[in-house]
Amino acid sequence: MKGHTEEPTDSAKLARKLQNIIGRPSTNEFIRMIGQGKMQQFPIDRNIVYAAEDIFGPDVYIQRKNHKTKDRSCGELIQFDATI
Numbered sequence: 001m002k003g004h005t006e007e008p009t010d011s012a013k014l015a016r017k018l019q020n021i022i023g024r025p026s027t028n029e030f031i032r033m034i035g036q037g038k039m040q041q042f043p044i045d046r047n048i049v050y051a052a053e054d055i056f057g058p059d060v061y062i063q064r065k066n067h068k069t070k071d072r073s074c075g076e077l078i079q080f081d082a083t084i
Contacts, residue, residue: 012052015044016059019052024061027053 018039019030031046033039 009051009055011044011048012055014042015048015052016056018042018044019049019059024059027058 015030019025019027022030022033025033027049031049034044034046034049
């Protein structure tokens with residue numbers, strides 16, 4: 001976490017944890033929520049969210065969630081014997 005003091009690093013951890021808890025919105029959506037006052041009870045602002053992105057990198061889950069993939073289901077029912 002080169003270039004960041006301990007306090008912003010702790011704040012960045014809090015920001016990333018909160019982002020995960022509330023359903024992993026994109027960074028822009030999360031910053032918009034902060035700007036709308038929906039996160040007033042937490043000591044974070046947009047700069048801390050950007051610091052979290054800089055320190056930890058983009059959240060891989062968010063990247064995958066935002067990336068559209070093809071449906072790979074085969075559409076067939078498979079029967080199997082479930083007795084043990």
